[in-house]
Amino acid sequence: MKTSVSLRTLVLAVVVTALVTAMVTWKASELTVEQKNRILIRQWAEANRQLDEMNRRPNRFTGISIPDLPDPDAGKPRKVSAKEAFGGGKKTEQ
Known part of the structure; x- marks a missing residue:
């Protein structure tokens, strides 16, 4: 029934x-x-909002929502x- x-x-x-x-x-013509551009930005923002909302809901198979998952880079x-390790390419005075 859920399917x-x-x-x-x-x-x-769709x-x-x-x-x-x-x-x-x-209407674009x-x-x-x-x-x-304003229309596209509005649609992009709405799509991002919907994606964030979907990510907050628990997965129906595992019961885990994305914010509950551990940070893989922690x-x-x-x-x-x-370049950053050796001073960012700046010349040092000697």
Whole structure:
């Protein structure tokens, strides 16, 4: 039963995305570059918000949400470039 709900949700998301894309494409011919950029930034921000929201929900198979996972880089030394290690390429006075 859970699969049919998520499949329905997936289909709905695809249809809504297709409609929004078609509307934006149709309207894009009448917009200035600045207006197009504002629309794209708004859509990008909304997509990021939805992705963050999805990542906060527990995985239905493991029950673990992404913020609960340990940081894979914790305890490892930070990688330093040779340029940064030897003074960042600045000449020193002698």
